[in-house]
Amino acid sequence: MYFCVVMAKFQVNILGCGSATPTARHQPSCQVVDFRDKLFMIDCGEGAQLMFRRLGLKFSRLNHIFISHLHGDHLFGLPGLLSTMALHQISGSVTVHIFRDGARLMKEWMDFFNRNSPFEIIYDIIEEGERRIVYEDSGLTVETFPLYHRTPCSGFIFREKPKQRHLRGDAVRFHNVPVSQLKNIKDGGDYVKDDGTVIPNAMLTTDADPSMSYAYCSDTMMDKRVAADIKGVDTVYHEATYDDSLEAMASERGHSTARQAALIAAGAGAKRLIIGHFSKRYNSEEILLKEASEEFPDVIVANEGLRVDLE
Numbered sequence: 001m002y003f004c005v006v007m008a009k010f011q012v013n014i015l016g017c018g019s020a021t022p023t024a025r026h027q028p029s030c031q032v033v034d035f036r037d038k039l040f041m042i043d044c045g046e047g048a049q050l051m052f053r054r055l056g057l058k059f060s061r062l063n064h065i066f067i068s069h070l071h072g073d074h075l076f077g078l079p080g081l082l083s084t085m086a087l088h089q090i091s092g093s094v095t096v097h098i099f100r101d102g103a104r105l106m107k108e109w110m111d112f113f114n115r116n117s118p119f120e121i122i123y124d125i126i127e128e129g130e131r132r133i134v135y136e137d138s139g140l141t142v143e144t145f146p147l148y149h150r151t152p153c154s155g156f157i158f159r160e161k162p163k164q165r166h167l168r169g170d171a172v173r174f175h176n177v178p179v180s181q182l183k184n185i186k187d188g189g190d191y192v193k194d195d196g197t198v199i200p201n202a203m204l205t206t207d208a209d210p211s212m213s214y215a216y217c218s219d220t221m222m223d224k225r226v227a228a229d230i231k232g233v234d235t236v237y238h239e240a241t242y243d244d245s246l247e248a249m250a251s252e253r254g255h256s257t258a259r260q261a262a263l264i265a266a267g268a269g270a271k272r273l274i275i276g277h278f279s280k281r282y283n284s285e286e287i288l289l290k291e292a293s294e295e296f297p298d299v300i301v302a303n304e305g306l307r308v309d310l311e
Helices: 048-054 078-087 100-113 169-174 179-186 224-229 244-253 258-268 286-293
Strands: 010-016 030-035 038-044 062-066 093-099 120-126 133-136 140-147 153-160 213-217 235-239 272-276 299-301 307-309
Touching: 010 048, 010 272, 030 048, 030 153, 038 078, 048 078, 062 078, 078 093, 078 100, 093 100, 093 133, 100 120, 140 224, 153 224, 213 258, 224 258, 235 258, 244 258, 258 272, 258 286, 272 286, 286 299
Parallel strands: 038 062, 062 093, 093 120, 213 235, 235 272, 272 299
Antiparallel strands: 010 030, 010 307, 030 038, 133 140, 140 153, 153 213
């Protein structure tokens, strides 16, 4: 009974990956990170709650929503989502991590339309240019970092905390290790027998599985400071609104091309890149994938309904 291993889930669900407005092909930005059955929403574009339902996600497991910036395609779905959760009698609290003006507007909206909401809405204010941990539990941290758009914008990094080492069942049985000592050993401690004999941890365990990390880089022009802030992250989502031919427009509007997104991922030393926030001008993302793949070896094109396992 000591040695049952439960695989922890760390998964990204794409609910929307288009830019500016809904189209027949894409919905505006929204993602849900599923970490061990706790749901964390990043941005909440129009129609987010419909994809939330279609993917079989549960409102009762959603307690934190992170809004990257105050452009409509990243938050027009939020009032409707919170209203639906109220109608479903979701209890407890929901924390919305958002810039100050967004919190003010949301409070006015929710006070007017949902003054009898059964759950509390807590607003955690993100300051422009801020770098801090905005969420933490026993297995995960979420931190903010600045992006470089036409309006204050924040990215988010989800970092899994170090995992416990794996017990060697044969060694644990051989040394008659009591159950009360197993957690300490999985945390890296040695086992000291009653007679003072020390059994080194390396004899009782094998290495822990690697901890995974995920960076969400919403609307931003290409900037090496982004690569520095997400250095060492395993999987990066980075906006890729345009192709090479529209690089000047990307810079003017505070966006990135697919190639620039790939260069940021490469500069960060990431293992995998997801591109999204596609302009409505594209009937296919093939050219964006081609240009990104010329700079980075493992590129995934976002699409509504896509699930990406991070471990």
